[in-house]
Amino acid sequence: MIDLMGIINLNEAEEHVGELSRSRSLASIPFAGRYRLIDFVLSNMVNSEISNVGIFIQHKYRSLVDHLRSGKDWDLARKRDGLFVLPPAYTRTPMQVHRGDVENLYSNLDYIYQSRQKYVIIAGANIVSNMDYRVILEYHKNTEADITVLYTKANCGTHDCVRSNILGLGPEGRVLTISEFKDTGGYQNMSIDMFIMKKDLLIELINQCIARGDYDFVKHCIIKNVKKLKVYGYHHPGYAARISSLQSYFQHSMELLNPHIWKELFFKSGLIYTKVKDEAPAKYIHETEVTNSLIASGCYVEGKVENSILFRGVKVHKGAYIKNSVIMQKGNIGPGVILENVICDKDVHITANKQLKGEYSYPLVIKKGRVI
Amino acid sequence: MHKKACVAMLLAGGQGSRLGILTQKLAKPAVPFGGKYRIIDFPLSNCNNSGIDTVGVLTQYKPLALNSYIGIGSAWDLDRMNGGVFVLPPYVKEQGGEWYKGTADAICQNSNFIDRFNPETVLILSGDHIYKMDYSLMLEFHQKQQADATIAVIEVPLDEASRFGIMNTDNEQRVIDFEEKPAEPKSNLASMGIYIFSWPVLKKYLFEDEVNQNSTHDFGHDIIPKMLADKRNLRAYSFRGYWKDVGTVESYWQANMDLLGERPELNLYDSKWRIYSSNPPRPPHYTSTTAKITNSIIAEGCLILGEVENSVLFPDVYIGPGAKVKNSIIMSGAHIEDHVVTDKAIIGRKTVLKQGTVVAAKKLDGQQKIVVLDIDMIIPPHTTIEASLSCSPPEDALCKREE
Numbered sequence: 001m002i003d004l005m006g007i008i009n010l011n012e013a014e015e016h017v018g019e020l021s022r023s024r025s026l027a028s029i030p031f032a033g034r035y036r037l038i039d040f041v042l043s044n045m046v047n048s049e050i051s052n053v054g055i056f057i058q059h060k061y062r063s064l065v066d067h068l069r070s071g072k073d074w075d076l077a078r079k080r081d082g083l084f085v086l087p088p089a090y091t092r093t094p095m096q097v098h099r100g101d102v103e104n105l106y107s108n109l110d111y112i113y114q115s116r117q118k119y120v121i122i123a124g125a126n127i128v129s130n131m132d133y134r135v136i137l138e139y140h141k142n143t144e145a146d147i148t149v150l151y152t153k154a155n156c157g158t159h160d161c162v163r164s165n166i167l168g169l170g171p172e173g174r175v176l177t178i179s180e181f182k183d184t185g186g187y188q189n190m191s192i193d194m195f196i197m198k199k200d201l202l203i204e205l206i207n208q209c210i211a212r213g214d215y216d217f218v219k220h221c222i223i224k225n226v227k228k229l230k231v232y233g234y235h236h237p238g239y240a241a242r243i244s245s246l247q248s249y250f251q252h253s254m255e256l257l258n259p260h261i262w263k264e265l266f267f268k269s270g271l272i273y274t275k276v277k278d279e280a281p282a283k284y285i286h287e288t289e290v291t292n293s294l295i296a297s298g299c300y301v302e303g304k305v306e307n308s309i310l311f312r313g314v315k316v317h318k319g320a321y322i323k324n325s326v327i328m329q330k331g332n333i334g335p336g337v338i339l340e341n342v343i344c345d346k347d348v349h350i351t352a353n354k355q356l357k358g359e360y361s362y363p364l365v366i367k368k369g370r371v372i
Numbered sequence: 373m374h375k376k377a378c379v380a381m382l383l384a385g386g387q388g389s390r391l392g393i394l395t396q397k398l399a400k401p402a403v404p405f406g407g408k409y410r411i412i413d414f415p416l417s418n419c420n421n422s423g424i425d426t427v428g429v430l431t432q433y434k435p436l437a438l439n440s441y442i443g444i445g446s447a448w449d450l451d452r453m454n455g456g457v458f459v460l461p462p463y464v465k466e467q468g469g470e471w472y473k474g475t476a477d478a479i480c481q482n483s484n485f486i487d488r489f490n491p492e493t494v495l496i497l498s499g500d501h502i503y504k505m506d507y508s509l510m511l512e513f514h515q516k517q518q519a520d521a522t523i524a525v526i527e528v529p530l531d532e533a534s535r536f537g538i539m540n541t542d543n544e545q546r547v548i549d550f551e552e553k554p555a556e557p558k559s560n561l562a563s564m565g566i567y568i569f570s571w572p573v574l575k576k577y578l579f580e581d582e583v584n585q586n587s588t589h590d591f592g593h594d595i596i597p598k599m600l601a602d603k604r605n606l607r608a609y610s611f612r613g614y615w616k617d618v619g620t621v622e623s624y625w626q627a628n629m630d631l632l633g634e635r636p637e638l639n640l641y642d643s644k645w646r647i648y649s650s651n652p653p654r655p656p657h658y659t660s661t662t663a664k665i666t667n668s669i670i671a672e673g674c675l676i677l678g679e680v681e682n683s684v685l686f687p688d689v690y691i692g693p694g695a696k697v698k699n700s701i702i703m704s705g706a707h708i709e710d711h712v713v714t715d716k717a718i719i720g721r722k723t724v725l726k727q728g729t730v731v732a733a734k735k736l737d738g739q740q741k742i743v744v745l746d747i748d749m750i751i752p753p754h755t756t757i758e759a760s761l762s763c764s765p766p767e768d769a770l771c772k773r774e775e
Contacts, residue, residue, distance in 0.1 A: 032655065034656055072446075259675060262675075266654070271653040272653060272655070281685075284666060284668045284669075285667060286667050291659060291660065291661045294655070298641065310656070
């Protein structure tokens, strides 16, 4: 039993992911062939023995609630603790325009109060990684920090660091400054916006913010207090992908085709759980050519697939050629179709002999349910 | 407890000794099948899909894997408030306990379980067949015919009929004759081992049979012939579709191979009749730039760098570069290192084939035997294996050591 509760705070800007987040929150964007982004942080919490997880949701949450249901697939359907899905409750802030996540935390303060755990980890859903929070809690206790911020060494020359927070670190990992990324490349100490602190401090920070009229958790509750509080950085040495734009979504999807990353992300300190679908294993018919690809269950492959990710239940017909592409759940790729640098959202049907091509730096996104 | 229209009783206690190494460490219904499933998934999924929500599973032989697999039945949506799945092992009574002596005895010993639900009918299933069947249609037939017992039958080739229990029926599907494994079969209607009985009638016969010293306490041998002799209303319900008794290593291997190809008779991809199973949380499988896969079924979590042809791979299998896996069934977690060759082989769970090993029987007159390797084995590099091998820990050098 670990004395740590989890808060998944869904407040990420999702507009930069474009079409993929039109009808869903960033947390429920499909990723890696069978998951949704939230599965990673949620599974990490469960694998770290956290049994009390509150998910603070804001809007466009139909698909997310459908995905999570009782939390059973993450072993979080419990009598004691378990999964709590917390939409904004306006009882504490009646008639007010909802401006930011602190207001949502504030309106659900009862849940945080009533939780039994002493420590809390607050995380978003936009970081894809496999990590053990128990280790970080130990670190937090040893440094006697007020707040521990997780960060990674991100290569901002090759990856999208826009709108991320960069840590200025002092000796022994003390965080001196947190500032938004300015257009400078190279390796940066990028915050992955996960924070460990005592639950009491979180409640205090929320109350303070609300009293001042502030509403943005990271900007107002954390960054404003960097000098006042003892804030330490914890370097996560492993893989951590930050999904913040369509480009980063595509780039990090393609990184999964590296077996080392595949192994680390899906097996390292615990498995990644998701809603089960009871699909049969993937099936290959004669004369397929499937190389450097990830193929999920329920797929039926007759054509050629190269450097691509096929989600559950995708059909690739004879003579089709899929290259550098992501085909989401139940995609149906007709005979003779050629796709390159394309992301097909769920239930897309590409009829025979169509040719669609995007650019690696700007993949073509086909809207959910479209027939082309 | 609400009254149930139908309670299913699944006979899962058989040893399945003809499956050899495959059933050395677990009961036959728990034998893995089709890249993801275990044999028992088929009758349990059929129950769920047919709207039957109360299933008693009778276990006896090596039940650990089976019991833990069934759990509370959530994989098949059989974790119910009223009904659900119940594992029913033999138990001790006031006069002492005993093992299940036969299929009929197993049901008889659990008549108190069935009585709890006070059902009109009892559906008897066995845990060793691969098929998809809507039991609710059979139940409808049973009710319409006002039968005392309905036996599901399937047409088999006449030259194979002597391996089955064979029915003779009149033109109203009334069973007039039943012979267990006849030398000279009079028809090709084989019993599938699936029965629906009216519970009050069956109960009477079970209790009579129980005290009969000469009985083998078996449905096919004793109960059905007795009911026929009593001129009870017995009907044959014809089933058309894929049905396979995976009683031998050959038929088990064949049933797996039957899943391959463009349009197999047994469609596992039908979303209207899903075969439910436990779903281990594994990522999509990865095929490298050197992988070559033809006509195969590959489960999640596999990492494939070599060649796979006409094969079925369970989750978490590793196929190294230069390896050639052909006509084989590779169970979950098996590790096939580089330049290994397997042909017509069944490789047990978590078994490691070190590099350069060859697993294939010699061809004799164009016939090739199936080679079965046990679970948790470790085969040294460049070994040639031409016959099935099992390992018995802890002395056996071919067994994996405790880590």
